[in-house]
Amino acid sequence: MTDKADLPVSHDLPIALDAAGGDNGAAPNVAGAVAAAKAGVRVMLIGDPVKLHAELGQHPGAAQLPLEIVAASDVIGMDEHASDVRGRKEASINVAARLVKDGKAGALVSIGHSGATMAASLLILGRLPGIERPAILTYIPAKNGAVALLDAGANADVKASYLPQWAHLASIYLRTVEGRENPTVGLLSIGEEDHKGNAVTLEAHALLRTQAGINFHGNVEGGDVFKGTTDIIVTDGFTGNVVLKLAEGEARVLFGWIREALTSSTRAKLGGLMVRNAVRAVADKMDPATYGASILLGVRGLSFIGHGSADARAVKNALLRASRAQQSQLIARLSESLQAGEAVQ
């Protein structure tokens, strides 16, 4: 257990960016940090100082921005094991997590090895009171804005008791960071009726019904994700991960088909030129880079996890999101609410 005094008081700290992580090395990290810094976010770039200085040199005027380099001599490669974080103290993700733990950074952002980011966050930051396991909250574009889905992959197997905890965390998150009052929570299942589902969802449904502090809508189905029936959808990390990757993959294939269709004949080509911008606006809505990163909810500090393939825009948006979460004092709010067991308004 913890109390408020343990938590960092300042909410204007720099954001720690694991600048060594990701499929494409330092380049998208540094470019994203430069863009975020121009928007007023202070960023600590963590990694090999020589490489980071060289990369910063590509950005004229970067020296005048609120960017700071913090040395880390090691990095967990994308093909290494998440458990490697235990033995490798100087790995960039461990350095980033310690900066958050020590109150020197307000949040960490990594597009590196996501398992390692989860492990380092859990080991170094620890869990919030009353939370058995942290979960990844991600956004899926939906008819009326985005739906917050969790768990998107931190826990392949779950106990039913995790789900009301996650519903509580997500409710406070949306209220605090996104300003959505009294967000609705749906339990992902295979029928709207209370008695439909697998063993875990049936048990979770009963727990969610009696969970204080959340606005439980009931079961939702796969078709409700894009419909945006609820603000939040809770599910196990296996199903959530499949949903997230299916949603992204389907959009990619459908837009590929549309692009082909728009060049399938002379007539379609001509029309295609005229609708190009309108169609691109729809495709942008589906682009994960818009959301930047997912948040690991349930640890005692802000931890954001992005795609390994994230580009500069995604890194920038992740840093902006992390900064907003810090300014809203999310961790203090979560901690207070969990300790008080107070209702979400």
Next chain:
Amino acid sequence: MTDKADLPVSHDLPIALDAAGGDNGAAPNVAGAVAAAKAGVRVMLIGDPVKLHAELGQHPGAAQLPLEIVAASDVIGMDEHASDVRGRKEASINVAARLVKDGKAGALVSIGHSGATMAASLLILGRLPGIERPAILTYIPAKNGAVALLDAGANADVKASYLPQWAHLASIYLRTVEGRENPTVGLLSIGEEDHKGNAVTLEAHALLRTQAGINFHGNVEGGDVFKGTTDIIVTDGFTGNVVLKLAEGEARVLFGWIREALTSSTRAKLGGLMVRNAVRAVADKMDPATYGASILLGVRGLSFIGHGSADARAVKNALLRASRAQQSQLIARLSESLQAGEAVQ
């Protein structure tokens, strides 16, 4: 256990259509049956003879088609319980299943209560040898043709041992009915690596590795569904049902956005008229009516389950698919292969 002699010998029997089932009553069923009959499929329409005769009267020339009405005095309503099939022998779905069992119909097709269709099929037709539970095989459109996904919802909770059985059934199905030689099987999971997954998929992965008669590709992820990485994807009925409904729901929302985008400005409207047919062709690819119905694999008879909201085109396509499955002697092939434990070629 059973042997070949038990199985219906003829493979040119009429198809039993539960014409009373579905959200919209007899109309789409009768219209679909008329269309299928025009394409040469013999259909038994099961339901209230007065209503069915009246509905057939709407279709000039129907009297000359190979359509037969079989009376059933009861129907399981969409909001009733699947378990009701036990006590209600005269319900249309029970009559249909008995016609298949007795060798008077070659297959049953229903767009009625899907739980009732599963229950009636299982109770009346029984299971194929070596199959613990039947599974629903459905099609998801993918880059290179459609992917066969199972279980799409018959089993919310599964034992790992079901999955290699379903992989075997689906492999023979694709080979026999679709003419796809040596189809590849993917296990839906949350990472390509063998060690990624939940408890059930880890155990199933090991079983699939050693299962004779299938071409096991390994794990696939949510993003592989639309990519069409494998011909077949096996998963539990909870995840499969979420995948199916998400895939349909996402397509509906994306095409809705595209339609809006194509009327968002004068320029887009003009271009929209020129690309309308090309975009509609893509939307058609995603329309579940193209596939007509899913098949319940693992029971000793052909049983096809359609959407409650299916239209005449979907019913027609389901009847054509059922007829094709009958002509390919699918049940005999499945039974032989399961008894012999022979390898799929």
